[in-house]
Amino acid sequence: MRTLPPLAAYTLALGDDALILSQRLAEWVARAPQIEEDVALANIALDLLGQARTLLSYTGEVEGAGRDEDDLAYLRDDRDLRNVQLTEIPNGDFAVTMARQLVFSAYQYELYTALLDSADATIAGLAGKAVKEVAYHRDHATQWVLRLGDGTSVSAARMQAGLDQVWPFVAELFDPDDAAASLPGVAADPATLRPAWERYVTAVLSEATLQQPEPGWRSRGGRAGLHTEHLGHLLAEMQHLHRSHPGATW
Amino acid sequence: MNESSKRDWPLWEVFVRARRGLSHQHVGSLHAPDAAMALRNARDVYTRRGEGVSIWVVPSAAITASSPDEKDQFFDPALDKAYRHPTFYDVPEGAKHL
Numbered sequence: 529m530r531t532l533p534p535l536a537a538y539t540l541a542l543g544d545d546a547l548i549l550s551q552r553l554a555e556w557v558a559r560a561p562q563i564e565e566d567v568a569l570a571n572i573a574l575d576l577l578g579q580a581r582t583l584l585s586y587t588g589e590v591e592g593a594g595r596d597e598d599d600l601a602y603l604r605d606d607r608d609l610r611n612v613q614l615t616e617i618p619n620g621d622f623a624v625t626m627a628r629q630l631v632f633s634a635y636q637y638e639l640y641t642a643l644l645d646s647a648d649a650t651i652a653g654l655a656g657k658a659v660k661e662v663a664y665h666r667d668h669a670t671q672w673v674l675r676l677g678d679g680t681s682v683s684a685a686r687m688q689a690g691l692d693q694v695w696p697f698v699a700e701l702f703d704p705d706d707a708a709a710s711l712p713g714v715a716a717d718p719a720t721l722r723p724a725w726e727r728y729v730t731a732v733l734s735e736a737t738l739q740q741p742e743p744g745w746r747s748r749g750g751r752a753g754l755h756t757e758h759l760g761h762l763l764a765e766m767q768h769l770h771r772s773h774p775g776a777t778w
Numbered sequence: 779m780n781e782s783s784k785r786d787w788p789l790w791e792v793f794v795r796a797r798r799g800l801s802h803q804h805v806g807s808l809h810a811p812d813a814a815m816a817l818r819n820a821r822d823v824y825t826r827r828g829e830g831v832s833i834w835v836v837p838s839a840a841i842t843a844s845s846p847d848e849k850d851q852f853f854d855p856a857l858d859k860a861y862r863h864p865t866f867y868d869v870p871e872g873a874k875h876l
Contacts, residue, residue, distance in 0.1 A: 562787060564808050564819040571822050664821075671815060 530608065536590040537610070537707035538715050539651070540600070541751055542639075543583030544611035547601055548759070549632060550576035551766050555619055568668060572629075575661040582654050602770035606759045612750040614697035616759040623676055623683075623690030629669035630732065631694055635701050636662040638724045642716035651714065670732050677736025688738055695741035700748055701725075789838040790816040792823075794830040800875060802834050810835075 532540065553573035560566035584597040614632060619625045640662060643655035676687040702722045708715035733740050748754070770776065787809040793802035805824050810816035816835040825833065844852055856862065 562809055564810060564823060568819065568822045571826055668818060671818065675811065675815075 532587075532591055534707045534710045535648070535714065536587045538705075538711055539583045539590065540587040541610040541705070541707065543580045543587060543600070544609050545615050545632075545636075546576040546583065547580035548609065548611040548762065549615040550574070550580060551762055552615065552617075552619055553625075556625065561622060569625075572665050572668065575658075575665065579654065579658050579661070582650075586650050586654075598770065602767045606755050606763055607753040609755065609759060609763070610751050610753065611755075611759075612697070612700050613747040613756055614694070614701065614750075616750075616756060616762060617694070617697060618758055620690065620693060621686065622672075623686045624693050625690075626669050626672040626676065627687070627690035627694040628697075629665060630673050630729065631698055631701075633662050633665035633669055634725050634728050635721065637666050637728075638721040639716055642721060646715070647713040666728075673732055673738070674736045677733070677738040684737065687736070691733070691738060692741045692743070696743040696745055697747045699746040700750060703748060703751070705751055787811045790820070790835045791838050791841060792816075792820040793834040793836070794820075794824055795832040796830055798831060802832065805829075807838060813837075 550573045553569050553576070556569040557566060557573075560569055580601070581597050584600045588595045588597065588600060614628060617628065637659065640655040640659040643651050644659065646652040646655065673687060676683040678684070679687075702718045702725075705715075705718055708717055730740065747756075788811075789807055790810055790813075791807050792805050794805045795802045808816065808819050808823055810819045813835060817833055820833050820835055824830070
């Protein structure tokens with residue numbers, strides 16, 4: 529893994545989260561339960577892609593080694609990706625995707641809210657735009673978790689199973705991060721985001737009559753380039769065009 | 779109710795107000811399980827390029843429509859009464875939305 533200045537390492541990690549989840553969500557296009565939901569998920573994926581572009585471009589600027597957003601998105605292997613593992617796990621059924629969306633958009637909401645006051649103007653600017661986007665993502669996931677959790681016995685069982693599948697990846701979101709720790713006033717310490725995240729998610733699960741899972745294991749290491757087997761497959765699909773035709777544009 | 783309408787989400791008509799001061803305009807329809815989700819779907823399908831400031835959704839089943847068969851008796855008698863049309867007034871300059 530290449531050593532980056534702390535600011536570049538921090539923006540790259542946030543950018544990779546958005547990039548990888550965007551790619552995952554885009555897999556729903558033409559496969560969602562209804563065409564309206566297809567459009568909703570594609571919109572969310574595009575919001576995340578926009579955030580990723582800003583963050584990766586800025587990472588390239590800060591690094592100063594001449595890499596642009598495309599180099600960073602398309603020419604790194606899995607050990608150089610810094611996204612948390614939550615963003616790379618397969619979509620599963622719609623309930624798994626909504627469980628992941630609830631967890632991640634509630635986390636991003638607290639993250640970008642904290643970054644509104646960042647001393648770095650680019651980060652603060654991105655946060656101002658992104659916080660409105662993720663507020664909608666969070667609402668979208670909330671609406672579905674409530675309807676599926678407090679729906680029929682089948683939908684409730686599948687929503688609970690979705691949460692159970694996703695929950696081992698939650699703790700990693702709030703793990704200490706060296707880059708963030710060395711950027712006080714610029715970055716947000718992940719641990720400080722947890723109480724507000726917890727309040728929001730707990731309230732949604734309780735209204736949806738769902739149980740907050742207590743998983744027996746937890747993921748770690750995404751920020752250090754340690755990933756599940758699923759990331760390589762995702763990258764192969766995402767990167768093959770650019771790697772086969774370097775510099776291709778349209 | 780036929781089999782497919784029991785299985786599928788109900789249909790909603792979507793009305794969007796483009797700017798303050800204008801009235802809501804019908805823009806299309808969509809499927810959604812309930813009103814709250816219909817509003818969100820409408821936001822995604824019809825306003826993602828900044829088209830609106832306000833959205834209404836109405837169950838399509840709540841709309842009573844005139845029948846094309848009754849077109850003549852409904853609308854034809856209006857055509858030959860010129861005095862009903864406000865064509866004798868000058869439109870003030872700067873009134874954009876008359």
